[in-house]
Amino acid sequence: MASHQTLLNERARRRRHLLRAVGTGGIAILPAAAEQVRSRDTHHPYRQNSDFFYFTGFEEPDAIAVFIPGRKQGEYLMFCRDRDPQREQWDGKRTGVMLAPQVLECDDAFPIDDIDDILPGLIEGCDQVYHTFGLDPEFDAQLMSWINQVHAKTRGWQNTPTEFVALDPLMHEMRIGKSRTEIGQMRRAGQLTAAAHIRAMQVCAPDMMEYALEAELGYCYRREGAFHAFEPIVAGGENACTLHYITNREPLKDGDLVLIDSGAELDGYAGDVSRTFPVNGRFSDPQREVYEVVLSAYHAAMAAVQSGNAFCDPHDAAVQELTRGLVKLGLLKGRVNNLIRAGEHTRFFPHRTSHWLGLDVHDVGEYKTDKAWRELEIGNVLTIEPGLYIPSGPGIPKHYRGIGIRVEDDVAVARDGADVISAGAPLSVEDIEATMATSSG
Ligand SMILES: [Mn+2]
Known part of the structure; x- marks a missing residue:
């Protein structure tokens, strides 16, 4: 500290x-x-x-x-x-x-x-x-x-x-350039946020209300002197397809996923983490298939966090993986690069993969200089947050309808690549299921 x-x-x-x-x-x-x-x-x-x-x-x-x-x-x-x-x-x-x-x-x-x-x-x-x-x-x-x-x-x-x-x-x-002290402060905000996500996974159960799960996040933050950095999203089932769903007032259903996007503000600095997990603790096969696609996009984007890379490189890497996955799932048809060029992936992934993070959750600083994407530098802090949102509707295979998934962590650009300052909340299907199997006591 x-x-x-x-x-x-x-x-x-x-x-x-x-x-x-x-x-x-x-x-x-x-x-x-x-x-x-x-x-x-x-x-x-x-x-x-x-x-x-x-x-x-x-x-x-x-x-x-x-x-x-x-x-x-x-x-x-x-x-x-x-x-x-x-x-x-x-x-x-x-x-x-x-x-x-x-x-x-x-x-x-x-x-x-x-x-x-x-x-x-x-x-x-x-x-x-x-x-x-x-x-x-x-x-x-x-x-x-x-x-x-x-x-x-x-x-x-x-x-x-x-x-x-x-x-x-x-x-x-x-x-936009964070000092070592600031990155230390931001790591504390990130880790508190991760701890709140773990608690949410451990207490979540079918028929719980979204706001009751939200309350667990607030409890974790306030007892450490932190606040919500922004209105938390706790979105069960298809509510996750509403990108800024913050009403959080519906019951969590057995068999659905729940998407939480939340961050602690500690000493002025914001955390911003998203996790998506099954309400009953076990992913169904279709949920797991979509989740694995988002997770591979997350890892591809993380690998692109390198000083000297362009700000858009993590996003481009994520879009490549997401679009490849959408073709594999049968949600898009065609060649991956053609689909990306035509913007077809934006039907299921309408937002960008990253924003700056700092005292403000969508922190200040230009993303482009002279129309070119800015280069990532050591000391920049950004989010990596790929997602897929599959609405119910015609043309969508029944078993994928209403699945909304986002996975997000906070990263400092370090000498050897991505330093995940919000690390701690389970990420893989296996780790999430194992965490949910242990109650918080
Ligand atoms: Mn974010």
Whole structure:
């Protein structure tokens, strides 16, 4: 587990990198996430903006980080909520302006309520304003009003910003390359996720409700201080063919499969693992046949995770295996390469095999540069998640109807290929059946 000091050092290094990228003459403005109303006067659990968290580690709302490279009185400033005993009695402790420099290692801190008086003065004399535009129109408008104030005041006698620059590409290029510390944090999230999948396999039984099985995942996460990184999918039988099935309110039937796609968010980092297993603990022959095809696609994709390979290589390897399997099962007819070129496989595999993973489950970072797929680099973290979804319907052999299978793990690109950081949940038919035969006690 990364020590507090290690995390502080990591963030300091990230901020130095950001300050260098913004450069003298620039000012970068990075607001915290706003609280979101769930209904009337209750809020969703607060989740910090991932970019803001990456550079500050600060988990409070109503805060704005400001970076001004080369500013003599301090380059890293924080606007935050000040202490307020009355509010804190209701909503919990605040760091406050006085302690912020010590806790967050910022050069200076100011009350968020004073931002209108202070920020225009900081913008004055800068040439470029770096900000993620379009995320929060209200904040964009506020930022424009501060800049207009500066223009009105200086009337051309001083440098005023003439350039707006998107901050997100700078931040997201950084976030795509995970440090060793981050990969260690992500491995913990991945392994907790794998443990939850094992528990789900062990407690699953016919006639259990999908939500009851979902509850087992939440129990595993919360008792370790983690949260769901996203709404979990617990899909029995043909529900698995609905790719984003999250209602999870039907009974699990004897003889059906159940597909679980879930991830723990631990210390901000997301796990994202899928497993598909028989509700009664034993695969039927048709279920096993389809499962083996998906599993061979998983292994082919894993083998293509190599630094220097293109981001699309694991996907292409998976599609090759899946399409070959679909022909073998009699679900597609024709030559494999012709079928792929015509996109026939997308009837049964409509999504891609990988996405970046990090603080966000679908993490930031470009997949293409200049229209070419990006090369995988050591320190990238991505998912490998092939699947097959066979709907009921005409032209589909009866014994394959309604079978939906996805297998997913999280991988760091390492020197010698794929480092499966979510390893632990059974993968093969034999291992799944053996795990399900032992109860969790
Ligand atoms: Mn995923």
